[in-house]
Amino acid sequence: MKLPWDSKRTSDRKVGGYQRERSANPYHTYRWTQLSIAFRSEPDHCICALCLKEGRYTPAQVVDHIIPWPICGEDGFFDRKNLQALCSRHNIEKGNKDKKAIQEWKRRNANQ
Ligand SMILES: [Zn+2]
Numbered sequence: 001m002k003l004p005w006d007s008k009r010t011s012d013r014k015v016g017g018y019q020r021e022r023s024a025n026p027y028h029t030y031r032w033t034q035l036s037i038a039f040r041s042e043p044d045h046c047i048c049a050l051c052l053k054e055g056r057y058t059p060a061q062v063v064d065h066i067i068p069w070p071i072c073g074e075d076g077f078f079d080r081k082n083l084q085a086l087c088s089r090h091n092i093e094k095g096n097k098d099k100k101a102i103q104e105w106k107r108r109n110a111n112q
Helices: 008-014 030-042 047-054 072-076 088-110
Strands: 062-065 083-086
Touching: 030 062, 030 083, 047 072, 047 083, 047 088, 062 088
Parallel strands: none
Antiparallel strands: 062 083
């Protein structure tokens, strides 16, 4: 899948201070809080994006990163193109898939 941003960026270990500062979590930033609130308040994002693909209209409850953190890097984390609104069921399903992808990504990076 071709991404609209540079996907190679996350592998060159230049993702701000987050590589060095392990405790830094972009989810705990004011910037993210503001972005997620604004994103969810938009008419296009009040319905779960994945339910919509299945032809159902379910109220969205969370903002999800299509490419999960930390794979997406800091730019991807705050990039609206990397966000989608999900219901809680889809968020759990997506979260489980993301966990595996993140583990695989970390293993690959550790081996480089
Ligand atoms: Zn859904």
